[in-house]
Amino acid sequence: MLAAVRAHGVLSQAEIARITGLSPASVSNIVHQLADADAVELSPGIRGGRRAQEVRVRSDGGLVVGLDFGHRHIRVAVSDLRFVVRAERRVECDVGASALSALAVAERLVGELLDEIGTTRCGVRAVGLGLPAPMGPDGGTLAAWPILPSWATIDPARHLAKRLGAPVYADNDANLGARGELYFGAGRGVSDLAYIKAATGLGAGLVVAGNVYRGFAGSAGEIGHLTIDEMGPVCSCGNRGCLETMVGAPYLLELIRHSHPDVRTVEQLVTCALAGDGGCRRVVADAGRHIGFVAANLCNVVNPERVVVGGDLAAAGDLLLEPLRSAMPRYAVVTVASTPVVAALTGERAEVLGALVLAVEQFQRRHDQAEGADVPADDPGREVPSGDDAGVNDPGRDPAGRDSARDSAGEAVRDGSGDPGFRTEAGLANGHHPAVSGPAPDLGPAGRSPVSGPA
Amino acid sequence: MLAAVRAHGVLSQAEIARITGLSPASVSNIVHQLADADAVELSPGIRGGRRAQEVRVRSDGGLVVGLDFGHRHIRVAVSDLRFVVRAERRVECDVGASALSALAVAERLVGELLDEIGTTRCGVRAVGLGLPAPMGPDGGTLAAWPILPSWATIDPARHLAKRLGAPVYADNDANLGARGELYFGAGRGVSDLAYIKAATGLGAGLVVAGNVYRGFAGSAGEIGHLTIDEMGPVCSCGNRGCLETMVGAPYLLELIRHSHPDVRTVEQLVTCALAGDGGCRRVVADAGRHIGFVAANLCNVVNPERVVVGGDLAAAGDLLLEPLRSAMPRYAVVTVASTPVVAALTGERAEVLGALVLAVEQFQRRHDQAEGADVPADDPGREVPSGDDAGVNDPGRDPAGRDSARDSAGEAVRDGSGDPGFRTEAGLANGHHPAVSGPAPDLGPAGRSPVSGPA
Incomplete structure (x- = not known):
C-alpha cells in the first residue's frame, strides 16, 4: 500500500482500496496504523467534489x-x-x-x-x-x-x-542495476528488461513482468561467463573463453598496455576514447561488438522489450553502443533484432x-507478511519471480527464529x-510498480547528473 | 477456481475459499453458477467430522x-x-x-x-x-x-x-512442450524450467515462476538460432552458424547421407543408434554435445531448476543426454553446472x-474476465508472465468487438x-498450478506410453 501511495503521490482511502483490491475497512485500518507509525500523513482534501482524507508517504517515515x-x-x-x-x-x-x-x-x-x-x-x-x-x-x-x-x-x-x-x-x-534503471532510468515503463553491466566484469540483470528475475539458484543473468571461444583463455570462473576474457577490464587494458602505458583503468580508457584517441576508440568499439554478440543471443533467449547498457564502459556512449547495435541483426533472429539498445540513464549510480x-521493497514485503491477515494466504498471484527471494538478514532474528541481539x-x-524499530511500523504494498505509473522521484542533490544519457 | 478444484480432485467450498482467497459468499456464488453450467457437480460429504458439500469438476463440462x-x-x-x-x-x-x-x-x-x-x-x-x-x-x-x-x-x-x-x-x-512437461511430465513440481525441443528444428520453452514465459514479442526461447559459429553455414533464419545448422534434422541426416543412405528421418537415425549402429551413435552424441553447449549457456542466462529435453532426438535417451550432461560443467558457471538434465516424460506427446x-488455461482465463467482479481489477499479482498473452481468436467476435458469425x-x-456456447458457462480460476500440487491426471487410453522415460 505504501508503494501505491508513493507511486501516485497522494491518494484517498477509496482510491487505495480500488488500486490495491483491499476492502475499505482494511485500508482504513492499515492507514491508521501507518499514520500511528509516522510512515504516512493524513490531510483533508477534495475528491470528485466530496471531502476525502488524503494519504501521503511521510518524508520522515524512516x-x-x-x-x-x-x-x-x-x-x-x-x-x-x-x-x-x-x-x-x-x-x-x-x-x-x-x-x-x-x-x-x-x-x-x-x-x-x-x-x-x-x-x-x-x-x-x-x-x-x-x-x-x-x-x-x-x-x-x-x-x-x-x-x-x-x-x-x-x-x-x-x-x-x-x-x-x-x-x-x-x-x-x-x-x-536493473532495478535502478527500471525505477529511475532507461527502463521506466518497461516490464521486460535486460540490463547489461559492462565494468570490470560483465553481468546482466533480467526483469520479467516488472520484477527482477534471479533464477532458481539466484544466478540468472551471468552473461560474463557465456562461452565465446571454447579454446580461449582460462577465465576466473574456471572455464575457457568466456565473454569476460574478451571484454573484462583486465583484457581491454592488456590490449593497450604497450601503446598507452598511462591508461590503467576503464574510466581512463573511456576518457581517452571520448577525447578522440584512435586506439582507445578501437578497443571500445570491439568491446561493443562482442557485447552486441552476447546481447543478440540474450535477446534470442529472453526477448526483452529493451536492452539497457550500464557500467563504466557505457560512459563511452555511442562509441560503445553503435557497434553493439550493429551486431544485433547479425546474430539475433529477425523478430528480436530491432530490440532497442540504450545507455543507462542513472550511469554509475x-x-x-x-x-x-x-x-x-523488502521493508514493505516484511510488513506485508506482518500484516498477512489482509493477504489471501494461498493467492498464487502473489508469487513474485524476483528479488523477493533476495537474502534477508535481520539482526533481530537468528536463523532459528529466536529474537536475539547477539549471533551464535x-x-x-x-x-x-537487536530491533531497529521497523516492526512497530505497519505497511502493505503488493507489487505496484512506480516505474510504470509513478511520478519521477527526486534522485538526489542537483549536480549529480547521469554519466551517460540516451543518444 | 476450476483449476483449484481439478488440482485437488474434490474440495469443499470452505477449502476453495481458503485456497483461492475468495470470500465464502463469492465461492458459493461461483460454485452454483458453475453447477448450473454443468462444469462442476456437487455431492454431500464429510470434512473434519462435519457435513460439507463437495465440489468436483464434471467430466462432461465440455x-x-x-x-x-x-x-x-x-x-x-x-x-x-x-x-x-x-x-x-x-x-x-x-x-x-x-x-x-x-x-x-x-x-x-x-x-x-x-x-x-x-x-x-x-x-x-x-x-x-x-x-x-x-x-x-x-x-x-x-x-x-x-x-x-x-x-x-x-x-x-x-x-x-x-x-x-x-x-x-x-x-x-x-x-x-514446456506446458506439457510442466503439467504431466518431468517438469512436475518445478517452477523454473527450461524445456528444449530437439526435432527438425530446435527451440526452447521457458517456465518462470510456474508460467510459460514468452518474452516481449513472443519469441523467448529461440535457442535454435543462437550463433555457434559466426562463419558457419547460412541458416534458414538468414544468419550464419546457428545451432540449427549443427543439430537440425537436415544437418544430422547430411552427416550420414553416404554411410547410411537408408536413414532419412531423425526417427530412423535414433532407431539405428539405439540398435547399436556406431555412426548413428556418433551423430546423436555430437548433437548432444552441441545441445549441451547451448543448454549450459542457457543455464548461465536463465538459471532454471531443471532442463527437460524433448523432441524426436530425445527418444535416443542417454545416447543423447550423457554427452549433453557432460558438456554442462565445461560451459556453465559452477553455480549452475549441476542443473539436472532429464528426458521428457511425455515424449512426442x-x-x-x-x-x-x-x-x-485460456478457457478459464476468459471466464475469470467474464466473472471479473470477484477479481480485484488492479491486483498486480494477477499479471502473469506467460502464455496468457497467447493469441485469442474467438470466432464469435471480430477485432472491433462486434459479435459476428462471419468474418470480414x-x-x-x-x-x-458464431458462439459455441462457452459464454454460458461460468468459471473462475486464477493460476493454481496442478503441476505443483495436484494428482497425476489421466493422460489417455492405456498403451500410449511415453516415448522416452528417465534413466
Missing part, C-alpha cells in the same frame, strides 16, 4: 541505505522511503582483497553519511547490498564462487546486518539506486539493539 | 482440443476439462508446404476425433494450437518469420477458429498435451454458429 560494492569501489546512498536521496558517497576500495576490510569501510561510510544528515542508525529501516557475484536464494554469497575468494566464507548481508543493526538484503550488482529500491558467535549488534 | 503442427506431422488430441484424453491421432503431413492444406487436414482430423467419441463441435470450449515458429503477442505468426513462408500471410489461429467454430489460442510448439493445457471476408463459421 530511511533506507543502499550499498554497492564494485571490484574497486564502494558507493553508499541514504534515502527516505520516497527515494529522496539525502546523502551519497563513493570511495575507491579494493573490495576483492579483503571482505572484512571492505565491510568495515562500508560501515564507517554509512555512519558518516548518517552523521551528515543528522540522524542515527535507529532511523534505518533496511539496507540493500550489491556485490559483483551471484547471490544464492538465501542471500549469502555462493561459497563455490571462485571470483571473490575472500568473500566466499562469510555471509556479507548477515555480517553487515550485525554491524549496522538493521536488516540487510543482498543481491548481485547487475540485478540491482544505477546499482546503488537499485540497492535503495531493494531495501524499500557472540558478536554484539553494534548499536546495542 | 471438451478442449489440442493441435500440434510439426514440420512433418499434425497431432490432435481431444480431452475434457480434467485432462482425460478422449481421443488422439497423429498423421504425417508436410506442414511447411501449404498452410491452408495443413489447416484443412487439421480440421478434418478434429471432426473425425469428435465423431469417434460421439460428440460435435458444439461441445468444444477452446482449442490450443502449436506451430514451430515464434508467435507474436497477439497470437498471429510473425509475418517476418522466414522459416514457414506459406504461414506468414495468414493468422492460423484466427483461420482455424473460423473453421472450427471455437476460440483458438496459438503458441510456439516448444512453449507448448508433450506439445499436444501442452496445447490442451493452453486451451483449458464473408467466410462463414462452419457450423453456422
Whole structure:
C-alpha cells in the first residue's frame, strides 16, 4: 500500500482500496496504523467534489541505505522511503582483497553519511547490498564462487546486518542495476528488461513482468561467463573463453598496455576514447561488438522489450553502443533484432539506486507478511519471480527464529539493539510498480547528473 | 477456481475459499453458477467430522482440443476439462508446404476425433494450437518469420477458429512442450524450467515462476538460432552458424547421407543408434554435445531448476543426454553446472498435451474476465508472465468487438454458429498450478506410453 501511495503521490482511502483490491475497512485500518507509525500523513482534501482524507508517504517515515560494492569501489546512498536521496558517497576500495576490510569501510561510510544528515542508525529501516557475484536464494554469497575468494566464507548481508543493526538484503550488482534503471532510468515503463553491466566484469540483470528475475539458484543473468571461444583463455570462473576474457577490464587494458602505458583503468580508457584517441576508440568499439554478440543471443533467449547498457564502459556512449547495435541483426533472429539498445540513464549510480529500491521493497514485503491477515494466504498471484527471494538478514532474528541481539558467535549488534524499530511500523504494498505509473522521484542533490544519457 | 478444484480432485467450498482467497459468499456464488453450467457437480460429504458439500469438476463440462503442427506431422488430441484424453491421432503431413492444406487436414482430423467419441463441435470450449515458429503477442505468426513462408500471410489461429467454430489460442510448439512437461511430465513440481525441443528444428520453452514465459514479442526461447559459429553455414533464419545448422534434422541426416543412405528421418537415425549402429551413435552424441553447449549457456542466462529435453532426438535417451550432461560443467558457471538434465516424460506427446493445457488455461482465463467482479481489477499479482498473452481468436467476435458469425471476408463459421456456447458457462480460476500440487491426471487410453522415460 505504501508503494501505491508513493507511486501516485497522494491518494484517498477509496482510491487505495480500488488500486490495491483491499476492502475499505482494511485500508482504513492499515492507514491508521501507518499514520500511528509516522510512515504516512493524513490531510483533508477534495475528491470528485466530496471531502476525502488524503494519504501521503511521510518524508520522515524512516530511511533506507543502499550499498554497492564494485571490484574497486564502494558507493553508499541514504534515502527516505520516497527515494529522496539525502546523502551519497563513493570511495575507491579494493573490495576483492579483503571482505572484512571492505565491510568495515562500508560501515564507517554509512555512519558518516548518517552523521551528515543528522540522524542515527535507529532511523534505518533496511539496507540493500550489491556485490559483483551471484547471490544464492538465501542471500549469502555462493561459497563455490571462485571470483571473490575472500568473500566466499562469510555471509556479507548477515555480517553487515550485525554491524549496522538493521536488516540487510543482498543481491548481485547487475540485478540491482536493473532495478535502478527500471525505477529511475532507461527502463521506466518497461516490464521486460535486460540490463547489461559492462565494468570490470560483465553481468546482466533480467526483469520479467516488472520484477527482477534471479533464477532458481539466484544466478540468472551471468552473461560474463557465456562461452565465446571454447579454446580461449582460462577465465576466473574456471572455464575457457568466456565473454569476460574478451571484454573484462583486465583484457581491454592488456590490449593497450604497450601503446598507452598511462591508461590503467576503464574510466581512463573511456576518457581517452571520448577525447578522440584512435586506439582507445578501437578497443571500445570491439568491446561493443562482442557485447552486441552476447546481447543478440540474450535477446534470442529472453526477448526483452529493451536492452539497457550500464557500467563504466557505457560512459563511452555511442562509441560503445553503435557497434553493439550493429551486431544485433547479425546474430539475433529477425523478430528480436530491432530490440532497442540504450545507455543507462542513472550511469554509475544505477546499482546503488537499485540497492535503495531493494531495501524499500523488502521493508514493505516484511510488513506485508506482518500484516498477512489482509493477504489471501494461498493467492498464487502473489508469487513474485524476483528479488523477493533476495537474502534477508535481520539482526533481530537468528536463523532459528529466536529474537536475539547477539549471533551464535557472540558478536554484539553494534548499536546495542537487536530491533531497529521497523516492526512497530505497519505497511502493505503488493507489487505496484512506480516505474510504470509513478511520478519521477527526486534522485538526489542537483549536480549529480547521469554519466551517460540516451543518444 | 476450476483449476483449484481439478488440482485437488474434490474440495469443499470452505477449502476453495481458503485456497483461492475468495470470500465464502463469492465461492458459493461461483460454485452454483458453475453447477448450473454443468462444469462442476456437487455431492454431500464429510470434512473434519462435519457435513460439507463437495465440489468436483464434471467430466462432461465440455471438451478442449489440442493441435500440434510439426514440420512433418499434425497431432490432435481431444480431452475434457480434467485432462482425460478422449481421443488422439497423429498423421504425417508436410506442414511447411501449404498452410491452408495443413489447416484443412487439421480440421478434418478434429471432426473425425469428435465423431469417434460421439460428440460435435458444439461441445468444444477452446482449442490450443502449436506451430514451430515464434508467435507474436497477439497470437498471429510473425509475418517476418522466414522459416514457414506459406504461414506468414495468414493468422492460423484466427483461420482455424473460423473453421472450427471455437476460440483458438496459438503458441510456439516448444512453449507448448514446456506446458506439457510442466503439467504431466518431468517438469512436475518445478517452477523454473527450461524445456528444449530437439526435432527438425530446435527451440526452447521457458517456465518462470510456474508460467510459460514468452518474452516481449513472443519469441523467448529461440535457442535454435543462437550463433555457434559466426562463419558457419547460412541458416534458414538468414544468419550464419546457428545451432540449427549443427543439430537440425537436415544437418544430422547430411552427416550420414553416404554411410547410411537408408536413414532419412531423425526417427530412423535414433532407431539405428539405439540398435547399436556406431555412426548413428556418433551423430546423436555430437548433437548432444552441441545441445549441451547451448543448454549450459542457457543455464548461465536463465538459471532454471531443471532442463527437460524433448523432441524426436530425445527418444535416443542417454545416447543423447550423457554427452549433453557432460558438456554442462565445461560451459556453465559452477553455480549452475549441476542443473539436472532429464528426458521428457511425455515424449512426442508433450506439445499436444501442452496445447490442451493452453486451451483449458485460456478457457478459464476468459471466464475469470467474464466473472471479473470477484477479481480485484488492479491486483498486480494477477499479471502473469506467460502464455496468457497467447493469441485469442474467438470466432464469435471480430477485432472491433462486434459479435459476428462471419468474418470480414464473408467466410462463414462452419457450423453456422458464431458462439459455441462457452459464454454460458461460468468459471473462475486464477493460476493454481496442478503441476505443483495436484494428482497425476489421466493422460489417455492405456498403451500410449511415453516415448522416452528417465534413466
